[in-house]
Amino acid sequence: MTTIQVFDPAMCCNTGVCGVDVDQSLVTFAADVDWAQQNGAQIERFNLSQQPMAFAESAIVKGLLERTGQTVLPVTLVDGQLALAGRYPSRDDLVRWAGLQPQPSETKEAASCCSGSRCC
Amino acid sequence: MRHLPILWQRLVSEQGTTCPRCHSTGEEVQRAVKTLKLALEPLGIEPELQVTEIDEVTFLKDPLQSNQVLIGGQTIEHWLGGQTGSSRCCNECGDNDCRTVEVGGQSYDVIPEDLLVRAGVIAATRMLDPTLSA
Numbered sequence: 217m218t219t220i221q222v223f224d225p226a227m228c229c230n231t232g233v234c235g236v237d238v239d240q241s242l243v244t245f246a247a248d249v250d251w252a253q254q255n256g257a258q259i260e261r262f263n264l265s266q267q268p269m270a271f272a273e274s275a276i277v278k279g280l281l282e283r284t285g286q287t288v289l290p291v292t293l294v295d296g297q298l299a300l301a302g303r304y305p306s307r308d309d310l311v312r313w314a315g316l317q318p319q320p321s322e323t324k325e326a327a328s329c330c331s332g333s334r335c336c
Numbered sequence: 337m338r339h340l341p342i343l344w345q346r347l348v349s350e351q352g353t354t355c356p357r358c359h360s361t362g363e364e365v366q367r368a369v370k371t372l373k374l375a376l377e378p379l380g381i382e383p384e385l386q387v388t389e390i391d392e393v394t395f396l397k398d399p400l401q402s403n404q405v406l407i408g409g410q411t412i413e414h415w416l417g418g419q420t421g422s423s424r425c426c427n428e429c430g431d432n433d434c435r436t437v438e439v440g441g442q443s444y445d446v447i448p449e450d451l452l453v454r455a456g457v458i459a460a461t462r463m464l465d466p467t468l469s470a
Contacts, residue, residue, distance in 0.1 A: 239440075241417070279378060280375065280457075283374045283378075284371060284374075284375040284457065285450075287450045287453050287454050287457070288375070288453075288457050298379065298464060299461065299464075299465055300458070300461045300465065301457045301458065301460075301461045302415075302454040302455070302458040303415075303416070303417065303454070303458050312467040312468075313467060
């Protein structure tokens with residue numbers, strides 16, 4: 217099974233969605249990770265402030281951090297290979313990497329339900 | 337070695353001058369390309385910077401073309417999930433509102449090195465992703 221590892225910047229908690237001023241991209245990503253895990257994806261997250269050794273132990277992540285600084289975070293590895301850096305993966309990314317069935321989009325559902333000006 | 341094209345274009349007047357916003361962005365772009373060269377070399381990717389001038393006629397038709405950075409053919413706003421904005425600039429630009437970049441709720445007149453580096457890293461890793469067909 218594909219393993220997806222996400223190396224987060226330093227955050228207050230495991231998902232970064234606590235506190236009063238929450239980054240929306242973190243909220244969206246946390247929900248996408250939750251959805252993907254429920255659908256069978258194997259995803260691990262590492263927080264720089266809580267698990268710095270995980271960053272040091274990955275040659276790819278360590279190298280990127282040394283050459284670019286924390287700008288490069290978050291970094292995502294898929295089966296140990298660099299897949300994305302600098303931003304969080306989208307749900308579509310997680311679906312592709314983990315080989316999950318794509319979620320039908322709301323637009324398609326609406327199209328199959330509604331016709332012209334009439335709707336269900 | 338694969339190449340990551342980085343294009344920066346800005347207004348240059350008939351006198352050969354540009355505005356402070358573009359001048360400062362130019363310095364940030366040069367720094368970002370140096371950082372990206374080091375960062376991407378182990379990944380087998382080399383950033384290639386192309387700097388182009390926009391004349392006043394072209395600028396007046398579309399002021400937002402000036403101080404635009406394209407990485408891998410896409411704007412940095414695309415890579416960073418941001419938006420293009422505009423604000424009043426300076427004498428060289430006249431009464432036109434010039435390009436700004438809005439990312440994470442912040443608006444930038446001068447595009448800072450760290451945003452350019454982040455956009456470059458995202459674009460480069462997208463090039464490496466074998467599951468992306470495009």
